[in-house]
Amino acid sequence: MKKRLEELNRISKEEYKSSSKLPLVVVLDNIRSRHNTGSVFRTCDAFRISAVYLCGITDCPPNKEIEKTALGATDSVEWKYYENTVNAIKELKNKNYLIAGIEQSHNSIDISDFDIENLAQPVAIILGNEVFGMSDEVLPLCDFMIELPQHGTKHSLNVSVCAGIVIWDMYRRMISTYQYF
Numbered sequence: 802m803k804k805r806l807e808e809l810n811r812i813s814k815e816e817y818k819s820s821s822k823l824p825l826v827v828v829l830d831n832i833r834s835r836h837n838t839g840s841v842f843r844t845c846d847a848f849r850i851s852a853v854y855l856c857g858i859t860d861c862p863p864n865k866e867i868e869k870t871a872l873g874a875t876d877s878v879e880w881k882y883y884e885n886t887v888n889a890i891k892e893l894k895n896k897n898y899l900i901a902g903i904e905q906s907h908n909s910i911d912i913s914d915f916d917i918e919n920l921a922q923p924v925a926i927i928l929g930n931e932v933f934g935m936s937d938e939v940l941p942l943c944d945f946m947i948e949l950p951q952h953g954t955k956h957s958l959n960v961s962v963c964a965g966i967v968i969w970d971m972y973r974r975m976i977s978t979y980q981y982f
Contacts, residue, residue, distance in 0.1 A: 817877045822851040824923030825971055826893060830886040830939055831857035831930040832960060839870030840961035841928070846874035848972040851923070853878055854893075856886035857936075870961075886927070890942045898925045902943035903967055904935045905956070909946035912970055918978045926967055931960050 812820065827845055832838050838859060845853055855861050861882050862868070862875035883889040890900055899922050901915070917924065927943065929935030934957075940946075949958065949966060958966070 814873075814877050817846070817849070820849065822849045823972060823975055825850050825968070825975070826852045826854060826898065826923070826925040827964065827968065828854040828886065828889055828893075828925055828927045829856060829859045830927055830935050831933075832859040832928070833931055834960075835860050835864055835866035836870045837931065837959070837961040839867040839872075839875075841964045842867070842871040842874040842878050842880070844961070844965045844968050845878045848968055850878065850968065850972075853880045854883060854889045854925075855880060856883045856889050886936055886939050887942065890925070890927070890939065893925045894942075896923070898923045899945065900925050900927065900943045901945045901947050902927045902929075902935050902940060903947050903949075903963060904929060904940070905948050906940065906946045909948035912947050912949055912967065915945065915947050917971055917974050924971065926964075926971070928960050928964050928967075 827841060827850055829838060829841060838855070842853060860867060862871070862880070867875060893900060899920060901924055903926055926947075927935055927939060929939075947967070949963060951958070
């Protein structure tokens, strides 16, 4: 039998806003699909991620298509818009964030080899455009490149699915190392 809504013990938007967050920021680098953006918001809400940075052509709330998949998460998750992803990364670096690009590159490491448990700094993950990946000017600004292992015929995952996997993995490992909630 499924749990009833009142059995889920969800916190209110007000409680969410004042609660502690995981020291993780998700940066969306020129995401074209509003549904992907909304899905990322919803995932960030589920794991109490610090913020979502929307960059370039990534649309911002309020937007009916974003809200269709976000289901209200645009009201709980902090977000900020940047015309240029490079500016968002520079701000994060000034705040002592380590920058992890999620991209298949010659120097990327498997996500399971990313030693997040021993990091003493907050982390920002960069997710790139659905067709072109991360912007070329963003790649050299990353401290790490992380890749998800894939063994099928396709060379990539949907960006919101990739975000969900990476956020879950980081949440799982960060929450067991540090007591955020």
